[in-house]
Amino acid sequence: MTLHTPSSEADACAFVSSAVAARTPLAIVGGGTRAGLGRPTQTQSTLSSAGLTGITLYEPAEMVIGARAGTPLAEVQKTLADRGQMLPFEPMDHRALFATSGEPTIGAVAAGNVSGPRRINAGAARDSLIGIRLVNGKGEAIKSGGRVMKNVTGLDLVKLVAGSFGTLGFLTEVIFRVLPTPERIVTLVWRGLSDEVGVALLSGALGSPFEPFAAAHLPAGIGAGHARTLLRLENFSDSIDYRKAELTELLRAHGEPELIEGEASMSLWEQIRDARFFAGTDEAVWRLSLTPGNGPKAMAALASTLPGARWFYDWGGGLVWLGVPAQGDAGADAIREAIRPLGGHATLVRAPDAIRASVPVFEPLTEPLMRVTAGIKTSFDPAGVFEPGRMYAGI
Amino acid sequence: MSAIAFPAPDAGILARRDAIVAGLASLVAPEALITSADERRPYETDALTAYRRLPLAVVLPSTTQEVAAVLRYCSEQGVPVVPRGAGTSLCGGAIPQEDAVVIGVSKMNRILEIDYANRTAKVQAGVTNLAVTGAVSEQGFFYAPDPSSQLACSIGGNIGMNSGGAHCLKYGVTTNNVLGVTLVMLDGSICEIGGGHLDAPGLDLLGLVVGSEGQLGIVTEATVRILRSAEGARPVLFGFPTSEQAGEAVAAIIGAGIIPVAMEFMDKPAIEICEAFAKAGYPMDVEALLIIEVEGSDAEMDAQLARIVAIAREHGVKTVKESQSAMESAAIWKGRKSAFGATGRIADYICMDGTIPTGQLPHVLRRMDAIVKGYGLRVANVFHAGDGNLHPLILYNCNDPVEAQKAEDAGNDILKLCVEVGGCLTGEHGVGIEKRDLMTFQFNEADLHQQMRVRAVFDGKWLMNPAKVFPLEGRVAA
Numbered sequence: 001m002t003l004h005t006p007s008s009e010a011d012a013c014a015f016v017s018s019a020v021a022a023r024t025p026l027a028i029v030g031g032g033t034r035a036g037l038g039r040p041t042q043t044q045s046t047l048s049s050a051g052l053t054g055i056t057l058y059e060p061a062e063m064v065i066g067a068r069a070g071t072p073l074a075e076v077q078k079t080l081a082d083r084g085q086m087l088p089f090e091p092m093d094h095r096a097l098f099a100t101s102g103e104p105t106i107g108a109v110a111a112g113n114v115s116g117p118r119r120i121n122a123g124a125a126r127d128s129l130i131g132i133r134l135v136n137g138k139g140e141a142i143k144s145g146g147r148v149m150k151n152v153t154g155l156d157l158v159k160l161v162a163g164s165f166g167t168l169g170f171l172t173e174v175i176f177r178v179l180p181t182p183e184r185i186v187t188l189v190w191r192g193l194s195d196e197v198g199v200a201l202l203s204g205a206l207g208s209p210f211e212p213f214a215a216a217h218l219p220a221g222i223g224a225g226h227a228r229t230l231l232r233l234e235n236f237s238d239s240i241d242y243r244k245a246e247l248t249e250l251l252r253a254h255g256e257p258e259l260i261e262g263e264a265s266m267s268l269w270e271q272i273r274d275a276r277f278f279a280g281t282d283e284a285v286w287r288l289s290l291t292p293g294n295g296p297k298a299m300a301a302l303a304s305t306l307p308g309a310r311w312f313y314d315w316g317g318g319l320v321w322l323g324v325p326a327q328g329d330a331g332a333d334a335i336r337e338a339i340r341p342l343g344g345h346a347t348l349v350r351a352p353d354a355i356r357a358s359v360p361v362f363e364p365l366t367e368p369l370m371r372v373t374a375g376i377k378t379s380f381d382p383a384g385v386f387e388p389g390r391m392y393a394g395i
Numbered sequence: 396m397s398a399i400a401f402p403a404p405d406a407g408i409l410a411r412r413d414a415i416v417a418g419l420a421s422l423v424a425p426e427a428l429i430t431s432a433d434e435r436r437p438y439e440t441d442a443l444t445a446y447r448r449l450p451l452a453v454v455l456p457s458t459t460q461e462v463a464a465v466l467r468y469c470s471e472q473g474v475p476v477v478p479r480g481a482g483t484s485l486c487g488g489a490i491p492q493e494d495a496v497v498i499g500v501s502k503m504n505r506i507l508e509i510d511y512a513n514r515t516a517k518v519q520a521g522v523t524n525l526a527v528t529g530a531v532s533e534q535g536f537f538y539a540p541d542p543s544s545q546l547a548c549s550i551g552g553n554i555g556m557n558s559g560g561a562h563c564l565k566y567g568v569t570t571n572n573v574l575g576v577t578l579v580m581l582d583g584s585i586c587e588i589g590g591g592h593l594d595a596p597g598l599d600l601l602g603l604v605v606g607s608e609g610q611l612g613i614v615t616e617a618t619v620r621i622l623r624s625a626e627g628a629r630p631v632l633f634g635f636p637t638s639e640q641a642g643e644a645v646a647a648i649i650g651a652g653i654i655p656v657a658m659e660f661m662d663k664p665a666i667e668i669c670e671a672f673a674k675a676g677y678p679m680d681v682e683a684l685l686i687i688e689v690e691g692s693d694a695e696m697d698a699q700l701a702r703i704v705a706i707a708r709e710h711g712v713k714t715v716k717e718s719q720s721a722m723e724s725a726a727i728w729k730g731r732k733s734a735f736g737a738t739g740r741i742a743d744y745i746c747m748d749g750t751i752p753t754g755q756l757p758h759v760l761r762r763m764d765a766i767v768k769g770y771g772l773r774v775a776n777v778f779h780a781g782d783g784n785l786h787p788l789i790l791y792n793c794n795d796p797v798e799a800q801k802a803e804d805a806g807n808d809i810l811k812l813c814v815e816v817g818g819c820l821t822g823e824h825g826v827g828i829e830k831r832d833l834m835t836f837q838f839n840e841a842d843l844h845q846q847m848r849v850r851a852v853f854d855g856k857w858l859m860n861p862a863k864v865f866p867l868e869g870r871v872a873a
Binding site: 059060061062063064084113115119120123124126127136138140141142143144146147148149150151152153154155156157158159160162163164179180181182183200203206207208209236238239242289290291292293294315318319343344345347362363365366368369372373375376378379380391392 | 510511512513514515535536556557559563567568570571580584586587588590591592593594595596597598599600601602603605606607610623624625626646647649650651652653654691692694695698699750751752753754779782783784817818819820821822823824825826830834837838841842843845846848849850851852853864
């Protein structure tokens with residue numbers, strides 16, 4: 001395994017061209033903290049973004065930041081925080097879940113469409129990603145989008161590349177829309193509710209005018225002995241006081257919530273964002289994406305068929321993090337069978353290589369969509385050198 | 396006006412018209428097929444009325460299956476297809492060509508399902524934008540993207556163009572508010588992409604389809620997010636002595652951590668035109684007007700407005716006028732949203748749609764003025780100040796071919812200027828035919844070829860809306 005760390009986009013183009021000529025499959029890596037995502041691949045060479053660093057553009061008044069792909073995420077976040085701004089989508093940190101170290105990069109946030117609890121209100125990484133530069137599998141540097149947030153010029157390749165896990169090309173620069181950091185953040189906590197009631201509470205709050213920015217339900221055994229249902233408010237301080245009172249009144253059937261703020265609130269949401277309740281265990285970890293109200297239904301159907309399963313809900317019930325024993329197919333058939341009638345899909349986020357090699361990590365697609373996916377892969381990467389098989393076998 | 400070229404119609408297709416019409420007639424209900432010249436006439440153009448071509452035939456299917464059958468047939472016969480929503484495209488996105496079949500979704504206008512608990516609505520593509528909000532407003536919900544044409548434009552068209560609106564500073568554009576679509580591909584395959592959930596199972600094909608201008612297939616149904624409305628909303632008018640001061644105030648408001656739900660800018664010519672039409676009480680003694688809307692409870696709006704007013708005062712605001720009633724608020728928005736229509740009462744106009752980095756605003760306003768004056772024409776500016784999406788309206792007389800050409804040339808110069816300062820050709824209207832030949836100013840050959848190779852995955856024969864988006868020369872098929 002050889003490691004290549006181009007120091008410029010032109011270097012990257014030349015290296016990709018040579019890999020294409022030699023038909024050398026390439027792994028693409030930023031900080032390496034999320035390398036466990038997707039199917040295990042067999043590559044002979046690794047292309048790293050570590051040599052492409054630095055903020056390329058930051059205009060606080062325009063709410064836009066650009067950086068080379070290998071720039072540490074922490075550097076981007078610090079630069080924004082110094083001016084009272086932030087990335088809108090609260091990107092997950094995979095280090096705890098994957099027991100990895102190193103620095104997550106901004107490029108990998110884009111390539112993995114890595115989002116967090118705030119996704120339910122402020123959109124995913126793909127919604128804030130407004131521009132990219134990418135080396136495709138012809139060794140060409142191409143761009144899509146740009147530095148302005150309203151832009152419908154041409155096909156939106158930015159969205160395609162967000163969440164393509166390096167299979168379409170090597171990102172060299174990314175540009176994100178940013179938002180002001182709220183003046184105050186608080187979390188309201190209700191205790192002891194069932195999954196179904198907890199998610200119904202979240203639904204009631206999300207359908208209110210009081211704008212929760214995050215909404216999660218942690219059943220008993222996830223981080224505490226009792227169930228916790230959580231709503232996070234972000235706003236100017238006087239609005240928080242008002243909205244807390246209104247939500248408490250609206251949801252009074254569920255009792256008076258506890259209010260937590262500051263470090264206690266922040267660390268709780270980091271645990272949710274990073275699925276840290278599964279850190280350090282042997283469980284296989286799934287991510288189920290569902291219509292929010294179907295979250296508890298899916299889990300009710302699965303509870304009896306998956307002994308030893310643990311789970312919690314983010315995104316108002318629409319994202320279920322599910323831990324199961326890492327045996328056999330890690331519950332793949334049962335999980336996909338349970339959610340098929342409900343719509344939605346399941347992704348195997350963490351499991352030993354042997355399981356991720358034998359079980360479809362991403363939800364299998366219908367025939368026409370698989371054909372389109374394969375065609376898009378070929379359109380970017382005709383020789384199939386970028387992360388072959390990372391998302392689907394043979395693609 | 397004839398500056399924008401159309402591909403020469405395929406003589407073979409024109410010669411086979413009777414057979415093609417007969418083939419279509421065998422696939423759809425009789426009332427779904429329009430063949431007489433008189434009845435085809437309304438489909439010969441859209442809101443870019445300077446260009447028109449009578450299509451070969453028009454089909455208005457009622458079901459996804461009919462759309463699939465017609466697309467499969469056209470694909471087999473090698474007949475171009477032009478998808479059409481409500482025909483309100485400002486960039487000519489729905490303008491047909493003589494050898495093409497128009498497939499319109501206007502009869503597919505039912506709201507299929509509203510799910511308040513999960514905050515989604517499933518609608519057919521021909522439902523109008525405003526009808527979605529209309530269907531859920533009694534329960535206090537709304538559909539966020541609000542293009543000015545929202546009374547008429549369809550959700551299918553919105554998805555095709557990734558439409559925006561005045562309130563997308565806070566709520567995003569179409570692509571941020573659509574969760575799923577039923578897409579019929581050229582070979583007649585029917586694909587469900589997305590649904591009630593928030594993220595894609597693989598590549599973000601939904602993100603690709605939104606804004607693809609009818610080149611990848613035809614969307615027949617969509618699942619869209621509906622949001623609970625704020626407790627209240629209040630637009631406030633801020634009149635400034637100069638455009639620069641208005642621009643600086645916008646930057647300062649954002650810098651203070653305030654994201655109003657909308658920040659709309661009008662220059663003096665636009666203020667005069669809109670006030671004459673809407674009688675909204677716009678101040679007439681200022682050079683620039685901002686309409687800033689805040690949301691929330693009364694106390695929250697008061698608090699947010701106090702912050703905004705203080706900032707505006709630091710930037711020399713001359714007039715601050717708060718709406719005192721729902722009627723006044725409606726008039727304020729009516730003035731802004733009818734800017735295009737009101738302009739149409741005094742002159743013909745073309746409406747540009749470039750986006751610029753907002754820091755470039757004073758520079759761009761000066762340059763635009765000089766460009767338009769250089770052609771001996773007038774311009775009125777309305778735009779979304781928070782996001783830099785400009786809508787210069789270039790006024791001209793469409794019965795004067797020389798002036799019409801000048802207007803188009805001035806528009807092209809303005810769009811090139813937008814790209815030059817770091818922006819783009821189109822913020823929310825789409826490329827269509829209008830900006831097609833300017834694409835090479837924003838993208839180089841490698842960029843465009845990558846887009847065209849992706850396009851070819853869906854339509855290797857260039858049959859779907861083929862005269863749009865990409866310059867006619869230098870196209871790649873795969």
